[in-house]
Amino acid sequence: HEDSFVEKIVSHLREKTSNTQDMRKLIHSAKVGAALVLISFLYLLDPLYNQVGDNAMWAVMTVVVMFDFYAGATLGKGLNRGIGTILGGGLGCLVAYLAQQVGGIGNSVIITSSVFIFGAGATYTRTVPRIKKRYDYGAMIFILTFNLVVVSGMRAEKVLEIARERLSTVGMGLAVCVFVSLMVFPIWASDELHDSTSSNFINLANSLQGCMEDYFRLVSEKETEPSATSFTSCKSVLNSKAKDELLANFAKWEPWHGKYGLYHPWEQYLKIGELLRELAASLISLKHSHVSHEAINQRAMRISGVFSSVEPQRAWGQHKEDEEM
Amino acid sequence: HEDSFVEKIVSHLREKTSNTQDMRKLIHSAKVGAALVLISFLYLLDPLYNQVGDNAMWAVMTVVVMFDFYAGATLGKGLNRGIGTILGGGLGCLVAYLAQQVGGIGNSVIITSSVFIFGAGATYTRTVPRIKKRYDYGAMIFILTFNLVVVSGMRAEKVLEIARERLSTVGMGLAVCVFVSLMVFPIWASDELHDSTSSNFINLANSLQGCMEDYFRLVSEKETEPSATSFTSCKSVLNSKAKDELLANFAKWEPWHGKYGLYHPWEQYLKIGELLRELAASLISLKHSHVSHEAINQRAMRISGVFSSVEPQRAWGQHKEDEEM
Numbered sequence: 001h002e003d004s005f006v007e008k009i010v011s012h013l014r015e016k017t018s019n020t021q022d023m024r025k026l027i028h029s030a031k032v033g034a035a036l037v038l039i040s041f042l043y044l045l046d047p048l049y050n051q052v053g054d055n056a057m058w059a060v061m062t063v064v065v066m067f068d069f070y071a072g073a074t075l076g077k078g079l080n081r082g083i084g085t086i087l088g089g090g091l092g093c094l095v096a097y098l099a100q101q102v103g104g105i106g107n108s109v110i111i112t113s114s115v116f117i118f119g120a121g122a123t124y125t126r127t128v129p130r131i132k133k134r135y136d137y138g139a140m141i142f143i144l145t146f147n148l149v150v151v152s153g154m155r156a157e158k159v160l161e162i163a164r165e166r167l168s169t170v171g172m173g174l175a176v177c178v179f180v181s182l183m184v185f186p187i188w189a190s191d192e193l194h195d196s197t198s199s200n201f202i203n204l205a206n207s208l209q210g211c212m213e214d215y216f217r218l219v220s221e222k223e224t225e226p227s228a229t230s231f232t233s234c235k236s237v238l239n240s241k242a243k244d245e246l247l248a249n250f251a252k253w254e255p256w257h258g259k260y261g262l263y264h265p266w267e268q269y270l271k272i273g274e275l276l277r278e279l280a281a282s283l284i285s286l287k288h289s290h291v292s293h294e295a296i297n298q299r300a301m302r303i304s305g306v307f308s309s310v311e312p313q314r315a316w317g318q319h320k321e322d323e324e325m
Numbered sequence: 326h327e328d329s330f331v332e333k334i335v336s337h338l339r340e341k342t343s344n345t346q347d348m349r350k351l352i353h354s355a356k357v358g359a360a361l362v363l364i365s366f367l368y369l370l371d372p373l374y375n376q377v378g379d380n381a382m383w384a385v386m387t388v389v390v391m392f393d394f395y396a397g398a399t400l401g402k403g404l405n406r407g408i409g410t411i412l413g414g415g416l417g418c419l420v421a422y423l424a425q426q427v428g429g430i431g432n433s434v435i436i437t438s439s440v441f442i443f444g445a446g447a448t449y450t451r452t453v454p455r456i457k458k459r460y461d462y463g464a465m466i467f468i469l470t471f472n473l474v475v476v477s478g479m480r481a482e483k484v485l486e487i488a489r490e491r492l493s494t495v496g497m498g499l500a501v502c503v504f505v506s507l508m509v510f511p512i513w514a515s516d517e518l519h520d521s522t523s524s525n526f527i528n529l530a531n532s533l534q535g536c537m538e539d540y541f542r543l544v545s546e547k548e549t550e551p552s553a554t555s556f557t558s559c560k561s562v563l564n565s566k567a568k569d570e571l572l573a574n575f576a577k578w579e580p581w582h583g584k585y586g587l588y589h590p591w592e593q594y595l596k597i598g599e600l601l602r603e604l605a606a607s608l609i610s611l612k613h614s615h616v617s618h619e620a621i622n623q624r625a626m627r628i629s630g631v632f633s634s635v636e637p638q639r640a641w642g643q644h645k646e647d648e649e650m
Binding site for chain 1: 354355359361362368369379386389390394433436440452469475476564603605607610
């Protein structure tokens with residue numbers, strides 16, 4: 001029974017590997033599994049566990065949250081996490097130290113008000129579109145670290161010690177993520193953006209050609225078989241904006257690799273995408289106007305047909321009227 | 326000096342509150358700050374801290390990660406987090422118990438292989454579009470909880486105790502989030518989706534009317550002032566797909582409120598949006614064809630003008646030729 005289940009999975013996997021997109025998903029899944037195994041050695045091997053202790057938890061968390069499909073997304077999240085942790089931790093230590101100096105009721109007041117002010121302030125920056133686009137994750141990590149450091153600073157004696165240990169384990173998690181993501185079968189957002197832009201060009205060209213062929217076909221042919229051109233590719237181009245922007249955003253984080261240099265003009269891809277979407281819109285309405293044109297012609301023919309069949313009727317009616325007169 | 330800084334912020338805030346969108350962002354920020362203050366009482370008040378101890382960290386983390394702009398997004402994340410934590414924790418306890426029964430080297434082998442298998446498997450389900458759309462966050466939390474429970478199960482004696490404590494603090498964080506998000510000035514994704522759909526209708530109607538007015542204006546008027554119709558609203562409608570889908574996704578999580586019942590047909594909004602995008606595409610190309618039509622007319626007029634000015638020239642040239650002959 002179990003054998004047949006395993007066989008099923010294997011045959012399913014074999015089927016999937018024939019498709020490039022599915023192949024990449026499988027590779028990504030295996031990479032995440034491998035990164036998790038690597039980081040769980042912090043718990044499994046005694047010498048490592050004696051070093052980090054329960055803080056190993058933070059390394060596991062970093063890997064789970066950070067590992068993304070594209071190498072650029074992983075790198076971007078990693079940088080955001082690093083900067084957010086350092087800024088939040090530093091500011092948290094400072095506020096905790098100030099509160100300890102004041103002492104008494106002032107301690108609680110300072111901590112509560114700083115939690116509110118920094119929490120609300122950082123959340124407001126997250127709603128600004130430009131910051132949201134690239135630094136949303138960093139702002140979230142800043143709020144998280146700041147809060148944890150400030151409020152646990154009240155209870156724990158050695159805030160700096162805790163901060164240092166957590167920072168080092170987060171660093172380990174980052175290192176494992178970056179290593180596995182970039183070194184083992186990396187999946188680049190830049191390749192994806194380049195390929196999708198070029199395939200959009202090809203799809204639109206095919207649609208345009210199909211449109212012209214439709215237009216210049218003989219009328220008799222048109223009646224026997226309807227238009228063969230499919231406009232699904234045009235529609236998918238129309239809706240490509242969000243995905244393109246995401247990919248360009250990831251691609252900017254990616255280092256020099258393959259044919260793409262460090263300052264590859266990713267903004268240009270977005271401009272080309274904008275123009276391609278306009279072209280797709282024109283193509284779709286070209287198609288519509290072509291179809292409606294035909295419909296008008298056909299209706300006109302049908303109407304004239306009706307008229308020619310009505311004519312004798314009216315003549316007959318007149319004839320009758322003549323008789324009644 | 327400080328006074329002027331505060332005054333600047335206050336005047337900036339006063340300016341912002343006049344705009345509804347900015348007002349909502351400010352309210353959201355204040356709500357996040359309030360939720361953080363509420364949850365930090367777990368550290369600040371002794372009776373509460375004695376109950377939960379350092380596990381209060383999980384409550385803070387839950388609030389920071391979960392609190393989203395729209396009530397529906399917060400609820401959706403909360404349900405995902407709850408289900409993911411329970412499933413991951415339960416499965417993790419089971420595997421940890423199995424591994425402890427086997428003992429020795431088998432222990433490490435079982436833990437390592439289960440980390441790989443469940444990590445890779447859950448990551449693969451995250452790449453399936455339908456699951457990614459609604460349960461992406463839940464799958465991530467499942468991986469996180471499963472890993473933490475399994476690997477720390479090797480070290481900690483009381484896995485169940487840890488799981489129970491964390492679950493209760495995560496529950497507290499969830500409760501605070503849901504309370505603040507839904508009870509204090511809730512920002513509903515359903516309202517946003519409804520309003521954006523209706524404003525899309527109005528924008529397109531205005532564009533269409535502008536287009537017709539342009540078409541039927543006198544030629545003399547057209548020459549003095551260029552077309553006043555702006556098509557930016559059409560373009561923004563064209564690119565509305567991603568945002569609409571996100572909002573509909575959040576709206577589905579939202580409970581009965583205002584004029585929206587429990588099973589409000591959010592899918593229909595997406596269909597309407599699809600048709601509006603097609604209409605926007607047609608309008609843009611209508612505008613283009615109108616402009617290019619005018620351009621052709623003008624070019625024709627200019628060419629005929631050139632010809633009429635060329636004519637005497639040619640006559641004069643011929644005259645000269647005549648002289649030379």
